[in-house]
Amino acid sequence: MHMLQKLEPGVVSGLAAALSGAAQTPLSRRFVLAAMGGAGIGLVLGLRPEMAHAAPAGADTAGQAFNPFVRIAPDGTVTVIVKHLDKGQGIATGLATLAADEMDADWSKVTTQFAPADAKTYGNALFGGAQGTGGSTSIAASYTVYRNAGAAARAMLVAAAARQWGVDPSTVKVSNGVVSAGSRSAGFGALAEAAAKEQVPAEPKLKEVSAFTLIGKEGVHRVDNVAKTTGARIYTQDLKLPDMLVAVVAHPPRFGATPKSFDATAAKAVKGVKDVVMVPQGVAVLATTTHAAIKGRDALKVDWDESKAETRSTADILADYRGALTKPGLPVEAHGDVEAALKAPGVKLVEAEFEFPYLAHAPMEPMNAAAQVKDGAVTIWTGCQFPSADLPNAARTAGVTPDKVEIHTLWAGGSFGRRALASSDFVVEAVAIAKAHGKGVPVKLVWTREDDMKSGYYRPVYVHKVRAAVDASGKPVAWHHHVVGQSILAGTFFEQVMVKNGVDETSIEGTHGAYDIPNMKVELTTMKAGVPVLWWRSVGHTHTAYAVEVMMDQLARAAEQDPVAFRLAHATDERLKAVIRLAADKAGWGTPLPAGRTRGIAAHKSFNTYVAEVAEISLADSGVKVERVVAAVDCGVVVNPDVVRAQIEGGIGFGLGAALHDAITLDKGAVEQANFDTYAPLRMSEMPKVEVHLVASAAAPTGVGEPGVPPLAPAVANAVLAATGRPVHRLPFAGQAFKPA
Amino acid sequence: MAVTLTVNGQARTVDADPDTPLLWVLRDELDLVGTKFGCGQALCGACTVHLDGTPVRSCQTALGDVGDGKVVTIEGIQGREAEAVRAAWVSLDVVQCGYCQSGQIMSAVALLAENKKPTDPDIDAAMDGNVCRCATYHRIRAAIHDAARRLEA
CATH class of the missing domain: 3.30.365.10 (Aldehyde oxidase/xanthine dehydrogenase, molybdopterin binding domain)
Structure with missing residues (x-):
């Protein structure tokens, strides 16, 4: 890296x-x-x-x-x-x-x-x-x-x-x-x-x-709505430059493996293949067309050095993480006396262990970048999300000074975080190939869907253990929360300033502060794994919101209170309360539903934006069917209300697809998913009816790209809890049986 | 080898093997890059084109199987349904990243050509093969209903 x-x-x-x-x-x-x-x-x-x-x-x-x-x-x-x-x-x-x-x-x-x-x-x-x-x-x-x-x-x-x-x-x-x-x-x-x-x-x-x-x-x-309905919008994938070659790369089967040697005889026999070069990331086949490059890659024989590769399976990693839950973690937040409060007479104790899988971003446009290394200068064309990393990384790879690098940013076919990373992995790969080829022509690196799915940078696996209690009056009085997982920032340039006393903020953000809990303790244990990890639309909130909000429903049950009333009674922030009220009101919280349907709510602040979502579900043999989601959003001043609604709708669909189906799993270090059959995206028939309501606000504007995601999965889980009486502590829902109570 | 096919009403001759997926012929040989590469396995629908009016996944359609069939891509799609679908898409600001939308539009136009007034289940069935990771489904559904209304008018 x-x-x-x-x-x-x-x-x-x-x-x-x-x-x-x-x-x-x-x-x-x-x-x-x-x-x-x-x-x-x-x-x-x-x-x-x-x-x-x-x-x-x-x-x-x-x-x-x-x-x-x-x-x-x-x-x-x-x-x-x-x-x-x-x-x-x-x-x-x-x-x-x-x-x-x-x-x-x-x-x-x-x-x-x-x-x-x-x-x-x-x-x-x-x-x-x-x-x-x-x-x-x-x-x-x-x-x-x-x-x-x-x-x-x-x-x-x-x-x-x-x-x-x-x-x-x-x-x-x-x-x-x-x-x-x-x-x-x-x-x-x-x-x-x-x-x-x-x-x-x-x-x-x-x-x-x-x-x-x-x-x-x-x-x-939208400024882009016409070009994107006529096929005229050009993405990196569509780029054509004079004398350009397309590169497709044989990547190692396991993370941490490197290419040792290769036999390119059959690859070079494919019509259109012009060159085969080894780079640190793998072995690249360069051809005049994408199809020739893919065929050439398929014909390639590569020997890999797997001596430093990650060889654990997902079950091994989870067992290691669960083992870490039994030992104290590093302190993140502590006030009051949690242990005493959890043991106080008359309290009702609720305990849960949560499990979250690796997740791929899988944007519709697989990762790609074009690079030209010529006359001591580098030119890059890509959906560049992070120029301040990509530019120096490209310069270092090409062996030139940063002032010799030029980046042309093109519209990107999705990212969800995947295109912003400290290592600039696919940009660096394109530059390395262009440099190794050495002819000065532009080289467009194309990852196939399988490359995109298997080549890394996932939302990390996490396990959480939460022990919490309500007192005899129904007030939540104690909350002990232990998070175990890989650090997104470790090993990157963020680590020196952002990881303080061993605590990576992105691992625990969202675990505390939303509700008034007099005795609280949050701990983090950071694990090492050879799996490249990265932020994934809403970062730490993807898992912390789930644990907190499912737990809140369990505590409400223990307190024999309505989940909305319980949240409103204990939320610390008026803006959070306002979105809870608005979502509940618009969803008809408390009004009768057709037979077989239940509702669940979750609310979460992320990136300074407040979102509450009410999910209405039914249970079928095929699993959870989400029928309707009502969202309320406070993002301060709204610049474009329809774009805000679109982002929340999309966040709901993105969060739902992952919650229903998705997990990247490893078999002895090798990723088991390859394409949209084994990593199933949300499809049209699974998209619920969605309503988004915006809070009128004069507060400073905040973002909406991510905050629609965190409340979705716990809102659905809480609707499942309402239907079955059983909380869901593991994602995805697929493979779990839910029976109506 | 030289193969002639009809694309968007024009005879086009390309030098490609018959096993070459139509997707790569369109994109790399004919510069019709509105048809997108998403999965290569007919799992996402981003590469949807019409072959004799029927939506097909061009990534799994071999050049040699096209024969005399008429290929229409997002660049060439015309007619009342196409106009109604585009107008609805723009009016409702359906697109986000937009990468899947060529395929979505090709599927939606084919649906409306067959079924002038599709219900939600009709839409779900016709569009389930077209993945949108931005999850614009909610608006696609609304836009297809809107296009159907435009066609009635």
Whole structure:
């Protein structure tokens, strides 16, 4: 594994805190308008004529740069430069909305383009200035940046119009892309050249909330919805460059194994195969077409050195983890006297051991990246989620300085965390292959679905043990929570600042704080395994929310109280209570259901966003059928309500698929799943009816990419508990029999 | 070897073995990259195209089996159903990452060509082979109903 060695400490702590959903630094009001100069910032691809549609609309030549975030073309097209990767979450739409609203632009003339790798200009304030996307930070980090950028551009348009028309700037109005004063008017395009020369306002005046025309409004459509319904949207998988070769790699059968030797005779006999090279990650077959590269890879014979490979099976790993539950872990949180409270007379004790599997991200677009190593420089094309890691990692792999690396970010076919990692695994692999081939041509690394499923970086396996108690009055008085699992941050550059006293925040985030428990103790035991692990949509909350929220229902039962009333009585945060009330109200909590149906609720704060979900289920021979989910969300100021709803709907489906079916398992170290038959994604027939209700809020905006996921699985489990009287302590649900009580 | 096939109404000749999956012929030989590679095993539907009007998984359709069949891809799909489906998709902002949506749209158009007013179970049955990891299913279902209403009008 290639790891980034150096990153400024502030960057690392900010990044790690943001990715883990820990305390975020307040938004900076300071607005940095770095001069753009004449540098083009778009993709310049040497495309075949057939592929002309790969060049993004409003590319680098598109008119005048007003600042690093806004350009205006002569035809009036406004291009918003997007500093975060859009992998489906809608951030391009969100950031464009912020700038366009402050500009009073015509939304139908707004387009977007991804920013180059340039942390100084496009860094994420919540990542300590590192450039990257994750931790549901993009809107929170960029809300003021893009509003300022839009407001500055508007002020410059107004100044230019006033100068041209000889009127006072205060008499100039801007509305829907038209600048006017009295009887005079002009479009943005006509004014762009002059306006770009106007002085850049240091502190542009921002709109009052009441003046918003796009922010928070219904009917502001996604910027990518047309190109993604015509087949015109180009992803890395679709990239074609002159003389490009496609590389498909034989990866080791076990994590930690390395290639020893190979026989490429049969592979090289495949028509179209041009080269076979060994790299640290495996043996790569380079061919003129994807099909030839796959056939070549299939024909390859490789001997592997498995002396350092992980050879345990999942059952062995789980047994080791359960063994660790019997010994004390490292302290995470402690107040009161848990042991005394658990043994106090009259308390009702509830104990549970939870088990969570490895999970693959499995986005629809398998991992890929194109790289060209030529004349001492590296060019990369990929759905780049983490430029501040990918750029130095690529430089180190190619043996060049970071200033010799250029990254072109393309739209990504999903990520769920997989494209943001300290090791830049698939980017580094593409660079290593391009370098080993040595001909200076672009090489597009393509992982097949099987590569994507088997080549690592999973949500780690965890086991939890929880012992908790309610007193005779029904109040939860004690909670002892022990988490055992692998650290996501260990061995990465995050470890030095983010793992404190052995405790990885991403392992335990979400275990405590939501409810008022007078005697509490949380412990963590970090285990080592040779399995590469990574954040997976909502990180630690994927398992902590489950354990906490299933336990809360068990405690409510012990207290003989309604689960909603029980949560409302003990939740510490008014915003959490508000989403619980709203979800319960909209779901008709307490009203009769058709025979065979039950409800369950769960609520959780993650990434500073509050979500409660009520799941309505029925039980069939085939298992749990989720009929309906009602969600309530408080993410502060809402930039685009429909995008927020879409993210929560998607989070519900993503969480449900994993809860119902999914586990990556190892047989003597080898991953047993390969494709969507053995790692079953949620399908249409399993998608419940979903309603998402948003809390009107003036609080600072927070993210929504992840927070829809954590409450889903426990809400379903709590509905199963309501139906069967038995709590579900192991995920996935598949293979477990649930019988109505 | 040279093989001629009809794609989006045009005769196209490619130099590829008959066992080459249609998916790679479309993407690598004909530059029709709107048809996506998702699983290679007919498990996800991202590569769905129409062969004589029927939705097929191009990753498991050999070039040699296409013969005189008419292949239509997302780039070439036309007609009332296609227009209604696209209009509904855009109106409801169905897409998220969008990578599966070519295949979703090809399946939805084929469904509406057969069944002008599909019920939820009809939609589930027709669309179950098309995976969306962003889980846009909820909106796909609504968009197919919306497209059906547009076709009635």
